[in-house]
Amino acid sequence: MAIIKFENVTFRYESDEEGVVLAPAVKDFSLSIEKGEFVAILGHNGSGKSTLAKLANGLLLPEKGRVLVDGMDTINEEDDIKIKQTVGVVFQNPDNQIVATIVEEDVAFGPENLGIEPTEIRRRVDNALKTVGMYEYRKHGPHKLSGGQKQRVAIAGIIAMEPRCIILDEPTAMLDPIGRRDVMNAIKRLNRELGITVVFITHYMEEAVEADRIVVMDDSRLVMDGTPKEVFADADKIRSIGLDVPQTCQLADMLRNDGIKLKNDLLSIDELVENIDDLLKGQ
Amino acid sequence: MIKDITLGQYFPMNSVVHKLDPRLKLLFVTSFIVMVFLSNNFISLAFCFLVTALVIAISKIPLKTVLKGLKPIILIVVITSILQIAYNDGGITLVDVWKIKITSGGVLTAVFMALRISLLIVMSTMLTYTTSPTSLTNGLDRIFAPFKKIGLDFHTITMIMTIALRFIPTLIEEVDKIMSAQKSRGANFEQGSIIKRAKALIPLFIPLLFNSIRRAYELANAMTCRCYNGGQGKTTMNALKFSKRDYLGLLAVILVIISIILLNIYCGEYNAEFTFGLAI
């Protein structure tokens, strides 16, 4: 059974002005996310991708269609806590997610709300902080940390609830290169080492290629769904919806057009370098 | 100026004082404040002073940091002292020039008041320095828990306190940034009449308000995602439990209170002339 299942979901925000009906933020959207997957959701600003994050754990409820979390319909209020415990969400601005004034007390916030035993909370908090590499900062005040460090604390706060799926809504958009790298490493660890399903919403191509699967959103709809290699093979389509193709893909494309026999599924820098190396040595 | 306010700040250290139960510390500080006000002679006040010094020493917090907490209230202390000197005319007359008459009674009362206020501030600052706001609110939560039965929900209040404390540094930073940005567009916060200056604050307050609403909205979402439901069935990681250390602490607190009461009874109210004579 899928951990998150969107079935024909349509959602629109209410307008501040009376009588004005806004266009749907998500339209006829269907997607099934399986346990253990690492899915990246790509799309430009306003494509509806952030709304998905809020629909996936019942923060928003669909106008049409339904969202199932581990089989539970998000519309059922009695499952609300269970749903939020199953699917944790990390948002873009790390400053606005940290509640407490001490790192470890913030990480404990979720498990405390769930009414978990103090000794068990302690264990979870320590583990979560170690997973994101922030254990040594556990006694610090959050305002003294860098953006990347704060975001890792926010992630730890979600891990401590032991969700089976974590959705990250542009968690790196406000960070510098070092912060982005550290957060990215923490996210990969969640999926690869802890087996948590990860849904990673972003507009950075270099980050999306790390996922097992990429879902592309445009104009409130799902427009592409496949492995990174499949998705980026259609460079023209990606560019037509205002997204970038990784420079490595562009370069490989140009060289292939000149008859240089590079493979057509090169994404990472290392893959490209290896392939160039092989070809040159072979000649 | 805003950065000088230390009340409400936490200063993490590894000391016995830091580890004590927040309820004990709250009890102690409250009763200490009462005791300082009840102290009616220099000996019991000196004892309070000694207790404060001892607490600071055990807490391992640098003296300089503690004294920083007094900076914003120096003005209040000075004004109170001047008023005391001006209105109290007991004891020996020290200076009598034109309309100014300073008596030993006035000076002593002024010193007494200044010491009292300083002790109060220092001890309250010590409470927040050695107790993390979350642990402090936990303590308040527990102390006030019985009131829930009569319909008073203190959890909401303590939650609001925690969030306020959490966001104070963030907002200070933001004020600084917006001010700099508006200054770059020629805004002038420093010059002009009061009305002009008040008007100049609009470009600061409007964005601050909008940003705070956005923050509040995002924070509410994040808290909901972390299963916050108004504190029902909430547990605490650092569950408050009186340990051996806390019982020893409680014993010490009781001893201090008894000592002050005894000193008050047996040393009597201070006598300006007598004390002044001793001082010489």
Next chain:
Amino acid sequence: MSHLQTENLTYIYGAGTPFKITALDNININIEKGDFVAIIGHTGSGKSTLVQHLNGLLKPTDGKIFLDGENIHQSKSKLFDTRYRVGLCFQYPEYQLFESTVYKDIAFGPTNMGLSVTEIDERVRKAAKYVGIPDEMLSKSPFDLSGGEKRRVAIAGVISMEPEILILDEPTSGLDPMGREQILDLIKNYRETTGNTVIIVSHSMDDVARFATKVIVMNDAKVDLTGTVDDIFENSTHLQDIGLSVPQITEVFIKLREKGYPVSEKVYTVEQGYNELKRLFEGSVNND
């Protein structure tokens, strides 16, 4: 004579306390009229502190700043004059919008300058045009705009002061690829049309490699490197070492060099990479 110059500029936060931090350490930079300067550095390298000195927001602990040869801290009026002549647009400037309409917000700077109503109107419309804000949007509330639009309105609010030097601190942060392109394009157009000096602060070489005529790399409160884009990319490995991101394509060539291939160090666009690799492939064919 240089347009904007710093002389032994040093800035220490919390000077005289045990918590003092040297944010700028003896900075000497020279910016000529019409330069397109990129100041690159990771968070905490001092780059934002530096630009806040260039328009006189912060006062140096030590050293001087000269605008057209005159010390900007010479007098109070000189300092205010500098704020208008050196326009500084902060990071996430959309969070500083406050007026009831876009028009009024863009007019805030010129109004503070004490210009006439007609002059203000002219400048607001001109600035809006530079950033691609259509006339009908001027009467809207800035809070009703999209993120990218807000950002452009905020930039217009600085451009409308018609500064001789325009400084933008991380103008593309938080934007998606399309938004990033738009902002960079408008800055490029602005510079070409006005011929004014532009300074961009960034932590990514990606954004600026294509445009900058001069790059200043900051690290650890000091100027680490200065030069043209080509000069800087000769040290691309060093850039990574000090926590800066270089374009993906540059990384490809760093790795190829590590493998011993004789490829140029100055590759930072896909076209350059393509030419360089073609040369390499053809070269190896010829050798056979």
